[in-house]
Amino acid sequence: MEHAVRYAEERHWDVFPGTWLEAVDGVPRCTCGEARCHAPGAHPVRSSWSGEATGSATTARRMWAKEPRASVLMPTGRTFDAIEVPETAGCLALARLERMELTLGPVICAPDGRMLFLVLPGATAKVPDLVRKLGWSPSALALRARGEGDWVAAPPTRLGTRGSVQWARQPTAANRWLPDAEEIVPTLAYACSRV
DSSP states (O other): OHHHHHHHHHHOOOBEEBOOEEEETTEEEETTOOTTOSSTTOSBSSTTHHHHOBOOHHHHHHHHHHOTTOOEEEESSSSOEEEEEEHHHHHHHHHHHHHTTOOOOOEEEETTTEEEEEEOTTHHHHHHHHHHHTTOOGGGSSOEEEOTTOEEEOTTOEETTTEEOEEEEOOOGGGOSOOOHHHHHHHHHHHHHHO
């Protein structure tokens, strides 16, 4: 609850509760009940999740009071989009972007080997053309934009038995303003082409 409320209160990000892990015969299982769940403990509970997301700290408190074990999920396409890359490429790009002294937003590191760079909304429409202009086919790179109708798991959400989602770059006052996709896609695409 504390994290969901903080995201809504301090960053004005919409949040909504997702599934969580429960031990069944000593084995952690997703509360969705699917044996082959694609994101155990970290996906929407209902198909109506988009309409349930809130930027109100009061409403977030109420939601997590009903189910305190729920994961913290945030819809993309509202206050931010996310550009997802493999962790190896993300670390390479992050180091390069920091050396270039570019203003970066928060960056999420997922335990399944992915990094998500938060950018201004609208990235899903821009990324394929940006990648083509750089000389690559969008399908040739492991670079994906998440926008309208999608979501990301927020720290400290636990993702299966692999661990918890964490911040590679935490949200701070210094990175309140997010970059546009155009500012970081060239470096992310280059890093993806190298790994």
